[in-house]
Structure formats: C-alpha cells, structure tokens
Amino acid sequence: MRKNRTKLIVLAIIAIISILLFCLYNIQGGFSYAFPKRVERVLAMIITGTAIAYATVTFQTVTHNRLLTPSMMGVDSMYEVVQTVIFFFAGSASIFVVSRYLNFGLSIAAMVLFALILYRFLFRADKHPIFLLLLAGMIIGTLLGSLVTFLQVIIDPVEYESLQSRLFASFMNVKTELLLIAIVILVASFIYGYRLLRDLDVMSLGRENAINLGVNYDKIVLKVLILSSVLIATSTALVGPITFLGLIVSNLAYQFFATYKHSVLIVGASLISIIALVGGQFLVLHVFQLSTTISVIINFIGGLYFIYLILKESRKAG
C-alpha cells in the first residue's frame, strides 16, 4: 500500500514537471499573450485526461473487461457522425456550428444517448464473450465511419475543410468558452461518482460475490455506464476523439499499481493520462515541430499496445 502511495507521488511530480515545462519552455513573444494560451491548453488536457481515465477504469470494472473502452464501442464515431450531419445538412455557418454551446450540448446528448442504447443491447443480463462485444463495437464503428465518409464525399469541399478541423483531436485550438462547462461537468461527475468507488472495489470480485456482499449491482452498473459515457462525450466534444488513450492509461495503471482499489487506480490512471497528453503535446510542439498531432501519436502507440494486450490475453487463455 505504501509503495503505491510513493508511485502516485512520483507520477504526480512528473505530471507537474511536464505541465510546467509545457507552460514555460521557450516562451516567445509577449509572455502575457502566450502564457494564458498555454494554460488554457494545459487545462483542456487535464480535463480530457482525467475524464477519459475515470470513464475507462470504471467502465472496465463494470463490464469485467480490460480490453474494451467506451471510445472503442463507437461513442467516438458518434461524435464524427453528429458533426458531419450538422455540417452536411445545416452548413458551417448555421447556428449549430457557430454557437459552440449548442454544438457541445448536441454532441454530448447524441453520444450519451447512443452509448446507452448500445449498452442496453450489449450488456443485458446475459453475459456475452469479449470477442462478440469487440466485434459488435468494430462493426458499429465501421458502419458509422462509412456513413461519415459517404456524407463527406458528397459534401461541399469548403464545408469539408472546416469539418476536418473538428474531427481531429487537437489541443491547439481548444474551445476556450467550453472549458468552464467541461470543468463543471467533470467536478459534478466526480462528486457523484465518489460514493461509488468502494462499491466498484467489491464489483471487481465479480457479479455474484458483489451481490453477496450487499452491492446493488445492476443499479451501479447503470450509473457507471451513464457516468462514463457523459465523461467520454464531454472530453470528445471538447477536443475531439482520442480513441486509444483510455485503453493505454487504464491498462498501464492496472500493471503499475496491481491493486483492486479504485481510488488508487483512478488517480493513477488520470496522472498517467495527463503525463501522456501534456508530455506528448510538448514533444509534438518542440521535437516534431508540429509535423504531426498528438492524437496520431497516441492512436499509433495505443494501437500497438492494444495488439500486445490481445496477444497476452490469448496466450493466457490458451
């Protein structure tokens, strides 16, 4: 237990160092101009990082599955669908695009709704094997992806330009006015979710043991599924989809902390997530000179890590 506390402190220090580096390194032009800009970006990364970490760890506990994340089930693709449909039918000059709040609200609502309908079909009382869920997620993702591509092919090229910038996760053009709402949603979710943490510890013993120990299992599963889709939707609507981040940080946290305690796992995963985003963005800015984006790097590393996890899992089963 003490070891884990040390690990958390070390991670926190690394996170703070990367945040300071990001905010202060090689600051040019007017400090009073550049510094607040950078702080905004860092804030967006901290919000996104914690939201994704929290959502993924809790989601994986209630689904008893460490390879699935809400993003991979197609919640992210739903964001692309919403944006594309809006741009296609209403156009980039419409109120749905111009009003950031309306766009934000619509995206979140659509993603949460989609997630809940999906879970309703996939996680009903009977247990489904992992591969079936993964397959279902993949197929739904592909379906939504094709839909998006179809609309993008026939859309006006000018509209397409402005749509594109929305669909890649980017911390360079954070929608500042949305930061505050995102913080409010995040804090509210954490306060609401705090009481569930200990129940989640028990739920990692499996459904039957959890019910035996007096946990109101099905109710908590529902709460967590709602909470995690709200958080993923918020982070996606804020900066765009970063599909594999959740998978990387949750699994690194399981490996690194080897505990059942969600308080430790979630804080740990959040710190790893912040380090990955802030540190990664720092590299993008100062090493790659903006020749690539953070979401490309994370999805590349995340994809490799995912393949590694699947191979490890299948070796264990075989």
Place this chain on the structure above:
Amino acid sequence: MIEIKGLSKSFGKKPVVENVSLTIQPKAITSFIGPNGAGKSTLLSMVSRLLDSDTGEVFLDQSDVKKMKSNEFAKRVAILRQSNHLNVRLTVRELVAFGRYPYSKGRLTPEDEEHIDRAIEYMTLGDMEQKFLDELSGGQKQRAFISMVIAQDTEYILLDEPLNNLDMKHSVQIMKILRKLVDELGKTVVIVLHDINFASVYSDRIVALKDGRLVKDGPTNDIINSEALREVYDMHIPVQEQDGCRICVYFNSHS
C-alpha cells in the same frame, strides 16, 4: 427461518425449477442433492437473490427477500458460488476483509479486523494470509473464499458445490468446519452436494430435487435408504452402515 414458496424458473422454454416449496430448518445443515440438471444450483441462486425467480417468493423470517435492502440481506445471508475466478490480484487477507463490506463499507474497524482474524484462523489459513490467491492451490483458494463468507458473519451460509475439485482430505476438512459452524456458532448451512455420502454423513436434513421438482425433503435418515434414493437417481443404491454412518455403495450397482 427461510421459507421458499412456489418458486419456478425457466430458461427460455425449458423449466429448470418448477413450483418448489420448502422450509429451511435453522441451526442445521441442509444438503440439496439430485442428478445433474435437477435445478439445485438454480434454486440456491434464487434463494440468495443472485437470480430472479419467475414466480414464487422467498421469505426470511417472514419478510419478503425481494423487498429487503441488499445490504441488510448481506448481513444475514451469505452465498458462495462454485466459479471463483477473479480478474484482480488479491491476497488471502484482502479477500477475507471483503466479507466485512456489508458492515464497514471498506473502512475496516478494529472489530472488523477481529472478525477477519477469526475467520482466517477458522479455515487454518493463518500462515498464508499474505499470499496472493493466484499462488494457491484449488483447495486453498476454496478455503479462502469460505473464510470470506465466515467473516461476513451471517446467520445463513449458502454454498454451491464447495467440494468441487477438492481432494478427500480437503473435502472432509471443509465439511467438518461447516459442522462446527452449525454446532458451535449456531449458523444455518445450506449446501449443494454431488457426493451423497458427504450429504449422508454431515447433514441434518436432505432436500432431493429431480427435473426441477422437489421429490424428497426430510431428516437425513429418511432419505438415505435404497428406496428413497431410487426415486431420486433412478438406480439401485445399496446403503451400508459403517460406524453409525450410512454409506451408499453405488459404484457397482445394477439398475
């Protein structure tokens, strides 16, 4: 006292438990026996609210189990199922400590620690309490889970085939501990067993199921005789007396 009234359950169109009513006697070991697919585990799951029944009710001291708060129920009835694969890495002591969850919600008090110590001692797990569960043998793991249920300190302990995959020594050890729980601590134990000789030697009462229906319910000696057993298992089962215990010698029987 647990009263089961008209419980039924179907999976798809196949009825698994049909209209079963019985009363579990307090401060005794009741064994559920019967052929494969008789509905023993399903019945136990419904009594312990792991599974919703299609029709019928279960009453715990006159109150409907479905209307009880899950946390209050967890302080009075414990259930242990046969599959105990865990996704997380836990030490024996951490697992046993989970047994106190209905009382302390994860914040252990000194009283909880005492219960945990006692439960570990009861299952003679003292020298391996800091070991991880995945380092233990099947029998040791099983004992750790039973230890958790003992730490839960409920009046009723329901066990679904706890002797599965255990060798003779550990089976006997576990049955003796269950006997002690009933005789010394006044617990009520309900257990699903496959080996009728364990049922015969250790239980006070036997409930026999077949094709989802209740066929026999009574004191052990009324059930462990060739005549009654034929009704349950459809085969001739000679019964011999050995040191005051009735042993079924069915290994070479002709039906």
